[in-house]
Amino acid sequence: MKVKVSLIGVLDMLKFKNLKKNRLNAINNSEIKPYREYEVNKLADYYHPKKQYLIIKEIVEENKDTKSFYLIPDEEYNDKLAYFKSGSYISLFVNVDNNIVSRAYAISSSPKQALENIYRITVKRKEDGYLSNYLLDKAKVGDKLFASEPGGFLTYSSIRDAKNVIAIAGGVGITPFISMAKAINDGIEDFNLTIIYGVNKVSDIIFKNELDNLSSNSKIKVIYVIRDEEVSNCEKGLICAEIIKKYAPKDEKYSIFASGPNGMLDYLNSEISKLNIANKYFRIERSPETLDLENKEFTIKIHCENEVFSIKAMQNETILNALERSNLLIRSKCHLGGCGYCRSKILKGEIKTTKLNKQAEIDKKFNYFHPCCSYPVSDLEIEVYKY
Amino acid sequence: MNELNYDAVVIGSGNGGLIAALRLAKSNKKVLLVERHILPGGFATGFSRGRFYFEASLHELCDFGHEDLHGNLYSLFKELDLLDKLHFVDVPEAFRVINAKTKESYEMPFGVDNFINKMEEYVPGSRKSVTTFFKLGEEIKNAMDYLNKSHGKPETKVLKEKFPNFMRVAVYSVDKVLKAIKMPKKAQEILNTYWSYLGTATDELGFVHYCIMVYLYITLKAQIPVERSHQISATIIEEIKKCGGDVYFGDGVKEILLKDGQVNGVVLDSGKIIRTKHIISNASPESVYGSMIKDKKQIPEQQLKLSGFRKLSGRGFSLFLGLNKSKEELGLNSYSYFIYDSLNTREAFESMKDLNNFNQVTVVLNNALSDASPKGTTIMYMTSLYFSDVFDKEINESNYFDLKDKLAKGYIKKFEEATGCKIFDAIEEIEVATPLTYAHYTSTPDGSIYGYLTAGLDNMLPRLNTMYDETILKGLRFAGGHGVRSSGYNSSYLSGDLAAKFTLADMKEDK
Numbered sequence: 098m099k100v101k102v103s104l105i106g107v108l109d110m111l112k113f114k115n116l117k118k119n120r121l122n123a124i125n126n127s128e129i130k131p132y133r134e135y136e137v138n139k140l141a142d143y144y145h146p147k148k149q150y151l152i153i154k155e156i157v158e159e160n161k162d163t164k165s166f167y168l169i170p171d172e173e174y175n176d177k178l179a180y181f182k183s184g185s186y187i188s189l190f191v192n193v194d195n196n197i198v199s200r201a202y203a204i205s206s207s208p209k210q211a212l213e214n215i216y217r218i219t220v221k222r223k224e225d226g227y228l229s230n231y232l233l234d235k236a237k238v239g240d241k242l243f244a245s246e247p248g249g250f251l252t253y254s255s256i257r258d259a260k261n262v263i264a265i266a267g268g269v270g271i272t273p274f275i276s277m278a279k280a281i282n283d284g285i286e287d288f289n290l291t292i293i294y295g296v297n298k299v300s301d302i303i304f305k306n307e308l309d310n311l312s313s314n315s316k317i318k319v320i321y322v323i324r325d326e327e328v329s330n331c332e333k334g335l336i337c338a339e340i341i342k343k344y345a346p347k348d349e350k351y352s353i354f355a356s357g358p359n360g361m362l363d364y365l366n367s368e369i370s371k372l373n374i375a376n377k378y379f380r381i382e383r384s385p386e387t388l389d390l391e392n393k394e395f396t397i398k399i400h401c402e403n404e405v406f407s408i409k410a411m412q413n414e415t416i417l418n419a420l421e422r423s424n425l426l427i428r429s430k431c432h433l434g435g436c437g438y439c440r441s442k443i444l445k446g447e448i449k450t451t452k453l454n455k456q457a458e459i460d461k462k463f464n465y466f467h468p469c470c471s472y473p474v475s476d477l478e479i480e481v482y483k484y
Numbered sequence: 485m486n487e488l489n490y491d492a493v494v495i496g497s498g499n500g501g502l503i504a505a506l507r508l509a510k511s512n513k514k515v516l517l518v519e520r521h522i523l524p525g526g527f528a529t530g531f532s533r534g535r536f537y538f539e540a541s542l543h544e545l546c547d548f549g550h551e552d553l554h555g556n557l558y559s560l561f562k563e564l565d566l567l568d569k570l571h572f573v574d575v576p577e578a579f580r581v582i583n584a585k586t587k588e589s590y591e592m593p594f595g596v597d598n599f600i601n602k603m604e605e606y607v608p609g610s611r612k613s614v615t616t617f618f619k620l621g622e623e624i625k626n627a628m629d630y631l632n633k634s635h636g637k638p639e640t641k642v643l644k645e646k647f648p649n650f651m652r653v654a655v656y657s658v659d660k661v662l663k664a665i666k667m668p669k670k671a672q673e674i675l676n677t678y679w680s681y682l683g684t685a686t687d688e689l690g691f692v693h694y695c696i697m698v699y700l701y702i703t704l705k706a707q708i709p710v711e712r713s714h715q716i717s718a719t720i721i722e723e724i725k726k727c728g729g730d731v732y733f734g735d736g737v738k739e740i741l742l743k744d745g746q747v748n749g750v751v752l753d754s755g756k757i758i759r760t761k762h763i764i765s766n767a768s769p770e771s772v773y774g775s776m777i778k779d780k781k782q783i784p785e786q787q788l789k790l791s792g793f794r795k796l797s798g799r800g801f802s803l804f805l806g807l808n809k810s811k812e813e814l815g816l817n818s819y820s821y822f823i824y825d826s827l828n829t830r831e832a833f834e835s836m837k838d839l840n841n842f843n844q845v846t847v848v849l850n851n852a853l854s855d856a857s858p859k860g861t862t863i864m865y866m867t868s869l870y871f872s873d874v875f876d877k878e879i880n881e882s883n884y885f886d887l888k889d890k891l892a893k894g895y896i897k898k899f900e901e902a903t904g905c906k907i908f909d910a911i912e913e914i915e916v917a918t919p920l921t922y923a924h925y926t927s928t929p930d931g932s933i934y935g936y937l938t939a940g941l942d943n944m945l946p947r948l949n950t951m952y953d954e955t956i957l958k959g960l961r962f963a964g965g966h967g968v969r970s971s972g973y974n975s976s977y978l979s980g981d982l983a984a985k986f987t988l989a990d991m992k993e994d995k
Contacts (some may be wrong), residue, residue: 109654116949482735
């Protein structure tokens with residue numbers, strides 16, 4: 098076989114021999130173009146900031162144990178908040194008695210307000226809730242804190258979801274949905290939203306005025322379901338299949354989004370199974386689960402880059418809590434074991450994880466774990482990575 | 485101040501960085517691998533959505549094969565003791581290509597004889613030229629192996645005697661050589677389907693590069709990791725540590741320290757200073773020269789001139805779909821669908837400068853890995869490239885999510901029209917990765933996922949030919965998609981090994 102491209106093959110060979118010389122000449126004859134920062138990379142930093150430094154601008158009491166916090170950028174570090182998809186949450190990192198403590202909170206304001214540099218988060222008191230109690234009792238206007246980028250999966254997709262969304266909220270689980278309602282009202286999202294909002298008593302309802310105002314938009318409907326009281330124009334009892342059916346469209350497809358306390362979501366799960374809707378039309382955002390373990394103390398030996406040190410940890414707190422209590426800041430976001438941000442590695446010892454933990458098989462094999470949803474059940478040696 | 489000493493620091497744990505760090509660690513060098521993200525692998529990683537586990541990029545290994553018939557990547561993995569820790573499976577066919585405009589469609593098998601026979605069926609009279617193509621492929625593979633072994637000093641006599649055809653085709657583009665061997669035009673179009681794996685239209689793409697890739701795919705088939713890309717990346721991390729290497733996740737290199745025009749250390753995001761004389765960067769030259777090195781005067785002029793000499797290649801776009809029906813229910817019979825507006829690669833390339841072109845390579849993962857997702861469901865990946873900096877022109881501070889949805893709908897519609905398979909209503913999970921996503925996770929310039937455009941004198945062969953003679957910043961080597969071998973899983977793995985070998989040689993010179 099003899100392949101030639103030009104008529105005289107020898108010339109082709111000569112060209113091959115000159116390839117090196119020609120390339121070097123071409124490089125040397127090129128102009129130096131200054132390296133620039135690409136717009137796409139800048140936008141990536143805007144939409145996905147590693148940290149957002151914030152200041153509490155205003156605190157509003159929604160009811161006796163719920164407050165909203167209006168957050169603005171701390172201009173010493175950043176002058177813009179990341180835009181977000183309504184229904185998203187941020188992980189908030191707050192300095193409590195000289196330790197940084199983190200929790201995830203849904204953003205309860207409209208994405209439009211992010212463009213005006215405001216996020217609102219809304220916090221309800223939880224019994225033994227370390228950060229919620231701190232925020233409700235001690236946090237004040239002017240306090241500095243920081244947050245992760247916005248994220249989460251309880252957001253509307255015009256590809257995946259039905260055009261009609263039934264949003265089921267329990268208590269403070271209303272927060273992602275009020276953001277969605279505002280986004281619809283602001284023309285940012287386009288779908289029909291029916292919020293079924295369950296509370297124990299009428300006085301537990303938050304955002305009543307805002308929701309009533311939003312209901313004047315033909316795409317938004319709000320139904321209150323009061324567990325313990327009989328109130329006109331409201332449903333009584335728990336949010337069950339019958340109530341959902343009553344307010345769901347009869348001849349059109351609908352998606353169900355749900356957010357609230359885990360107990361309510363468990364009940365809802367069984368109710369929704371009666372509705373016979375496909376998996377894809379049901380999205381749920383759970384709260385962090387706790388494991389009921391003994392109050393026992395363990396030692397965790399920690400490797401972080403070239404540093405090694407030990408901390409004390411209680412069996413009945415997550416390892417992330419123990420790390421934060423010892424002033425060791427690692428990256429974290431969802432606090433459910435799903436986002437992977439706190440991925441760390443066990444070198445020795447045993448842990449227990451909640452059932453929400455999600456990991457690639459190979460990561461389990463190599464003993465990676467998520468401190469946010471793991472509890473120590475022996476002394477441990479672990480490797481963690483800095484935030 | 486906290487100062488640490490290492491023989492070498494590897495910046496970034498993409499495929500190139502991973503192999504570079506492992507090779508150095510196995511050579512008893514004290515190595516530190518620094519990765520800003522929380523996961524290793526760069527694009528070779530994965531993520532969960534609902535009940536689906538997706539991978540961030542297409543991951544067909546080229547140049548791999550099996551024990552009885554294998555390529556250089558297989559040998560490399562074997563040498564680095566990785567083979568027995570990983571599991572691979574062949575993908576079922578080479579490709580299906582569909583012209584979106586005319587709906588003509590061709591499905592090509594693996595195996596040289598099968599391929600030639602199938603092509604003859606589609607294009608009668610193509611047998612002779614397609615046979616010549618594969619013979620050239622074999623000669624080029626052997627010639628490249630010889631060139632690699634000759635460390636930049638091949639003997640002309642050996643080349644002339646053993647690889648005369650290689651030498652005569654070496655400087656030409658794909659189109660020139662296929663024309664010279666008189667391949668019928670339709671056969672050229674079908675044969676050129678894989679062009680988008682290299683990201684250059686065939687009138688500029690070096691024949692040698694393309695021919696060897698097709699030859700390797702068709703002879704060795706393509707393999708994918710059973711436990712997915714993250715398995716390879718996570719396994720290499722374990723091996724680096726076993727060999728005494730250190731790995732820092734969640735920390736990056738913010739500055740490279742130089743002294744007298746040589747590498748003298750790095751400063752990490754965490755503020756730590758690491759002293760080292762050697763760096764292998766999986767981060768792009770754009771990041772290294774643009775932001776990590778403060779004193780530009782210490783960068784050799786020739787390195788700076790490369791900025792005007794080369795162009796970025798494709799910016800990435802991917803769609804990850806979890807479908808709530810089986811591939812049989814959806815009629816998805818092929819593993820890979822290459823859907824182009826034109827089978828003329830120049831026309832397709834030019835159309836891919838536009839945001840709304842929707843040319844795509846789509847993979848139905850379950851056709852290679854039947855249990856890649858829960859029973860009765862299917863995973864699909866759609867991948868495309870933009871060959872211009874069009875993305876930042878379309879996006880502003882608030883339209884990104886809408887733009888993602890709009891583009892995703894375009895790709896899905898195009899797929900449905902080209903194949904007749906209706907998938908839209910079965911979408912249970914969807915995620916969209918744009919140039920912005922790739923820039924976010926890997927800092928790649930402009931969201932490019934293919935490194936530099938392999939065209940003209942910046943094709944792979946001239947790069948490899950010249951790599952011993954270019955003036956580098958002393959102590960600094962590049963690996964990964966922006967390195968000499970250009971992008972792709974096998975290229976980036978092999979580039980890591982190459983960079984490590986250069987660094988080992990540099991270390992000898994130190995003494």
